[in-house]
Amino acid sequence: MKLLSKYKVEEYAIDAHKCLRCGFCVTLCPIHAHSKWESESPRGRMLLIRGMLEGELKTNLTIRDRMFECTLCGYCKYRCPAGVRTIDAYKAIRHRLDELNLSPEPVNILEDYLAESGNIFNHPKEARIEWIDYMDFANFIKKVNKPAEIVYFTGCSTVLSGRAMSIAAATASLLNYLGLDWTLLGENEKCCGNPLLLSGKLKHVEALAKHNIETIEKLGASIVVTSCPGCYKVLKSEYPEIVGKFDFEVLHITQLLEQALDDGKLKFKNKIEAKIAYHDPCELGRLMNVFDPPRKIIENIPGAKLVEFIYNRNLAQCCGAGGLMKATFPNIALNQAIVKLTEAHDIEAKILVSACQTCKLNMMDAASERNDEIEIADVTELVAKALGIFEANI
Template identity: 35%
Template sequence: MRLKDLTEEVYKCIRCGWCREKICPIREELGFESTYARGIVLTARGLLEKQLNYSSALANRMYLCLECANCMEHCPLDVDVVGIMNAMRQDLVKAGLAPEVFRQVDRHVESTKNPLGIERNEMVKWSEDLGLARKGEVLFFVGCYPSYKFPKTARATVRILRQAGIDVAYLAEEEWCCGTAQYMDGSAALAQRLMVHNLEKIEDSGAEKVVTTCAGCYTSLKHEYPKRIGELSFQVLHITELLEDLINEGKIDFKNEIKKRVTYHDPCHLGRHSGLYDEPRKILNHIPGLELVEMSRNRENTRCCGGEIVLNTVFPELGKRLPEIRVDEAANLGVKDLITSCPLCVSNLRIPARKRRIKLYDLPLLVAESMGVSGK
């Protein structure tokens, strides 16, 4: 969708400022009007009215947005700021003005089918001794980050589900990046190709349910695939939804008490983009010995921990600061363990968590520990 297609949405904004204070993490750090929702929509209006032109300078501002959607939680008129941002980025991509790092990510995806640029033969190493089938009623869509960077989370997920009586299948090398990064950075055509491929392979697997541990993959499969391709023939579940169902059915046995005082970080894609707040907390409250305490900014008002690309490349100082702020908030509670449900959040938070001597968990790892199926 191009910006001109969202003209009515752009003009809904009355510049009230509800999206301003303590809402946008980028504005909190930089303070510029053009870096948060009201300024972004005003920029879109300037483009529509030909008062502004697309340029590299404008692109640098528009790619600051993390698309965390906190502004949309507070907008009284429900302006689709993320949709407007995506439309502007699509225009920037078509004009060849996207920042080089985003173009590099797209080249990685074109050649290796993952944004990290890691060779395909590395993708399935985590699963080599697990004997996973390629077809089945329940398919594990692993995602790029668990496959390449956090294999322990992927392995723990398989062990948990097998212990609960579910022998999951997976796509192996046929699984491509879900397309989250591409539709967020404006590369709509590439995102579409990835989605069409994955949809075909999932349907070929005979899956009735698709489960993923990645919040970005979940949002993509659950919301973007139907929007961009059409109605799905299978159900999409985040691992927290499936685990909560299995707990309620008495199929999860927590054998080990875990005496920890922990806090939970809501991933933007799982929370604000998808509305899953209760499921991870219910799971944590089921684990014997565990005490969950909340950070002051939680659920709908959770502070975004930063985007991975922002962290490592485009705006490194800003990217470094955002996860530090979030970890500091956890540390101020006096906890030594921080839980989340997204591998990208784990990637963002791991360095400041290590510095503050806080142990960081992707939720399946903690569940596996309590079930006694951790392994390697």
């Protein structure tokens, strides 16, 4: 597995040395912004890694926590003038910590769940299609694990979290609206493996990847579409390094919708007259360079006015939930999402839209915590509503 070499922390000794201590990476690190501790800044983490590699620091639980108090948002890597591969080094040190049996307990539990049942909640495999009944969508799902041109790879959290299922329903409605020949994998879909790749726990990654690729290939699909940026990143850029080449294209739903828009296939029926802030999910934007499609789609909805966060696109601030933060340090995730809500109000947004179920859930938690009535939606839900084909609670 070619990917394994990226998880050898010794490979990043050169990065730890290259760090100029300039602090460019510190300015917008969402974690350092809250704590102000140098050891919770990207620069500080690189210094800790250097200390560990040079034998000056003994690995302990505090250092372990510093390596997991990071959303792996990629801002620091993008910003670094010296080309320090920060997030790759953090994932590699997480792998080393796992080899030393020092992974945080929530991460160990996640690994057990994925090994046992192939999903992040350890539900029976049948649970992956229960959303269809919960959403009363049986009439809209024509194929489950049947040959089709397109596979909709839902990912775990979209179909197993009650508040995110409407994203699966909206996506299904959009694929139907476009008249596409598509299928779910249903019970045969397993987690893409992203939680394991983020936590450096690699034992089961290859088996999950092989299972998903084989299942997709058996159905003869030429395109896999995801609504989850994490699945998109893993299938598109990490599976080839784990299992080699495969024969289908991987698209995020916003890319498919952009194409439909360009082809004149989106005929909006409903106006959505509101200022809409678009939050770039880290794994879709900065880490995969998909910035324009969601913006273009929102701008074309009648009545909608796209407003930008002060820091957007490559400088966008994480919602706080990335890098497994929601599992390991949920309060940090929540506090950062509260910051995002404040910033959305600063630009007078009435609807806060993302293109990721995890961002949506985390920002909903923040809204609930603050009794904030801002509407929070996924871009699929917004488009489906404007087309008049599906109405989520937005």
